[in-house]
Amino acid sequence: MLCKRCGSHVPETSDSCPTCGLKYDAAARQAAGASARKRGAVEGAPYKAGDVAAGRYAIRELVGAGPVGYVFRALDQTHDVEVALKVINPRLLQEPEERTQFSLVLRVGKKLGHPHLLRVYEEGFDQDRPFFTTQLVEGMTLRRMMEMRVAKGQPFTLREVEPLLGQLASALDAAHRYGPHSDLKPENIIVLPDMLKVTDYGLALGLPRPPFVQAQKGFRADGYIAPEYASGGEIDTRMDLYSLAAIVGEMLTGLMPDGDGIPEVLMKNPDLPPAFEALYRRALNANPTARPRTAGEFAAEFSSIVASNSSGTSRPPKSAPPVGQSASSSTARTGDKPPPPVPTDQLPVVNIAPPVMVRPALKDDAPVDATQPMDAAMLAAIMAAPPGTAPPAGGQAPAPSEPVAKPTAQVKPAEPRPAPKANASPAPTPPRAAAKPAAAPRPKKAPDKRSQPVLWLVLLTVAGLATGSAGGYVLLKRLRAGQETGTPAVGGQDPGRTQPVNPQASPVSDPMAPAGSCPPGMRLVSGGTFKMGAPAGEKDKTFDERELENVQVASFCIDEYEHPxxxxxxPTINVSWLEAKQACESLSKRLCTEEEWEKACKGPGSARFPYGNDFDPDRCNTEDASNKDRAVAASGSFPQCRSAYGVMDLSGNVTEWTSSTSQDGTVMAQKGGNFARSDSSVRCSARRSVVPTERDQNLGFRCCAGVGP
Known part of the structure; x- marks a missing residue:
């Protein structure tokens, strides 16, 4: 039975809904269940409770009906597990070649293992009835959730849609490795307490188009079908972008595309930003090539709109009038018209100038980098003396000389102001100066003689403190560097590494690095506690990122470049998790944990990206609006894509496997984004959860190892 309040399934043994807690009377439940089964039988349901389908699936109850068939709860007697049995109306598949196509498409669906895609188990025919079985989950369909919000007069806000869209985009991008979903609609999206699941992958591809479209029209679901599919044209994964935009627009406004064209969403909800309408219209464009290329791209643009629109952060109060009935909407109807649709080929492109790269400010737990030696030129600059001029020993000021007196004489405003007697030099006044009138002495040299000792004393004191502190710190660092590498440190540099020319791009040394060594080609990362995950205010945070927390890791070594x-x-690409793991073990190494990978990326300063806190698409092999032609590059092709620990290419280029897994061991964590992703996906804290069998031309790995003696 389905809960009448929230739409969730209520087990026969339960007296209340496990989702919303609504209480049920046992007698009423039995009557309701019998009534549902009776209605199903009258409406032509092929099975009733107690029947066995295909000699294997014991029917428990009818769950529901849709445009193309019926859904039953059934027990798979072979594996003793409950499944969802979906029976297709045999009138939709009448020809042998049509049934063959149905079987082929459903077999492709078995390959899907993404956490947001419902698993497909088996497909076949029972008494000429096509069927397939999927994972059975207890949740509410997105359709039911939308109906509840409409009934309460609470339309979705941008901020509420964002996490759902992120999960949908993740599911679609994974499915698109095999082909379009083709039947994306709210009825096929199941919302669970902690995530959502998308079902019926490829169903529209396994059925003839004309009868499928007609069946969808009977249930008023044809508004989600891309026009190229309905017209019999060539289709690809961008047909799902049309469906995705239709769903998002319906959640925000209740409007759906129809024969009259694209809905005017700003007329229905004037609080939506014009940027959303531009994205919405582009995704619903009749020309598939004008739509966003991927679901992830659509979600990323949507997230940027949410981040720049403060109205998306608040939820309308329960007492708010329905959308379109507010005073602002009346003004929108009678006054200013919404902006015209933005032509697809003339959408504004935001050109972000590359920021001036300044060494990022370090956190309290990251000491300031003072490892640069202080040469003669720097010391001379501190002391305001020409290069090559050094103070004499003992801290005594040198005798006044012309080069030193010139800067003092040029400070004209200070000349007519006599120095106070208390600060006057204790040296006796020369007899020649005393014998002449007060205005007669040379006015330039007398003030210089009195002020220069004080000036030099102040300068020498400051310079001495700075030089002593920096010199002592540098000496300590060099001694420690020699202990870590087993070789003398020359100029504070590792003789085996090529140091960047730009000091702003050089790695920030970690003074807490432990004594020890790493194998050749690996970088040492100090252990301790670091801040893992994304803060609550992170605008690009995705649903599966970890909350910001202190995590303890031991010191470790990590490959400087991707494998090999x-x-x-x-880099090595198109490998499964097991193959990556075995490759590292063959080198007497191991796959890095997610914690190790993120610490190596963030560095001592806990940066958002390996190179700092501001995204720069040219620092690493990553995409943005200005470069869409990226491809996998050779390791080290972007020399500035270096973390503070000296690890290369941790942002972009290829996504990397880690050894971290979910609690049930079904999905593994990937880090690093790839060349086809932008700022939200290539942050150090960003992650993807995928099945270990996944392979991709954008997927690689690197290895870690313990610290040697």
Whole structure:
């Protein structure tokens, strides 16, 4: 039975809804269940409770009916597990070649293992009835959730849609590796307490188009069908972008595309930003090539709109009038018209100038980098003396000389102001100056003689403190560097590494690095506690990112480049998690944990990106609006894509496997984004959860190891 309040399934043994807690009378439940089964039988349901389908599936109850068939709760007697049995109306598949196509498409669906895609188990025919079985989950369909919000007069806000859209985009991007979903609609999206699931992958591709479209029209679901599918044209994964935009627009305004064209969403909800209408219209464009390329791209643009629109952060109060009935909407109807649709080929492109790269400010737990030696030129600059001029020993000021007196004489405003007697030099006044009138002495040299000792004393004191502190710190660092590498430190540099020319791009040294060594080609990362995850205010945070928390890790070594860890060579790609794990073990190493990978990326300063806190698409092999032609590059091709620990290419280029897994062991964590992703996906805290069998041309790995003696 389905809960009349929230739409969730209520088990026969329960007296209340497990989702919303609504109480049910046992007798009423039995009557309701019998009534539902009776209605199902009258409406032509092929099975009733107690029947066995295909000699294997014991029917428990009818769950519901849709445009193309019926859904039953059934027990798979072979594996003793409950499944969802979906029976297709045999009138939709009458020809042998049509049934063959149905079987082929459903077999492709078995390959899907993404956490947001409902698993497909089996497909077949029973008494000429096509069927397939899927994972059975207890939740509410997005359709039911939308109906409840409409009944309460509470339309979705941008901020509420964002996490759902993020999960949908993740599911679609995973499914698009095999082909379009083709039947995306709210009825096929199941919302669970902690995530959502998308079902019926490929169903529209396994059925003939004309009868499928007619069946959808009977249930008023044809508004989600892309026009190229309905017209019999060529289709690809961008047909799902049309469906996705239709769903998002309906959640925000209740409007759906129809034969009259794209709905005017700003007329219905004037609080929506014009940027959303531009994105909405582009995704619903009749020309598939004008739509966003991927669901992830659509979700990323939507998230940027949410971040820049403060109205998306608040939820309308329960007492708010329905959308379109407010005073602001009346003004929108009678006054200013909404902006005209933005032509697809003339959408504004935001050009972000590359920021001036300044060494990022470190957190309290990251000491300031003072490892640069203080040479003669720097010391001379501190002391305001020409290069090559050094103070004499003992801290005594040198005798006044012309080069030193010139800067003092040029400070004209200070000349007519006599120095106070208390600060006057204790040296006796020369007899020649005393014998002449007060205005007669040379006015330039007398003030210089009195002020220069004080000036030099102040300068020497400051310079001495700075030089002593920096010199002591540098000496300590060099001694420690020599202990870590087993070789003398020359100029504070590792002789085996090529140091960047730009000091702003050089790695920030970690003074807490432990004594020890790493194998050749690996970088040492100090252990301790670091801040893992994304803060609550992170605008690009995704649903599966970890909350910001202090995590303890031991010191470890990490490959400087992606496997095979050779600068200038292409990274190893298209490998499964097990293959990556075995490759590292063959080198007496291991896959890095997610915690280790993120610490190596963030560095001592806990940066958002390996190179700092501001996204720069040219620092690493990543995409943005200005460059859409990226591809996998050889390791080290972007020399500035270096973390504070000296690890290369942690942002972009290829996504990387880690050894971290979910509690049930079904999905693994990937880090690093890839060349086809932008700022939200290539942050150090960003992650993807995928099945370990996934392979991709954008997917690689690197190895870690323990610290040697």
């Amino acid at each position: 860890n050779q600068k200038g060579n292409p």
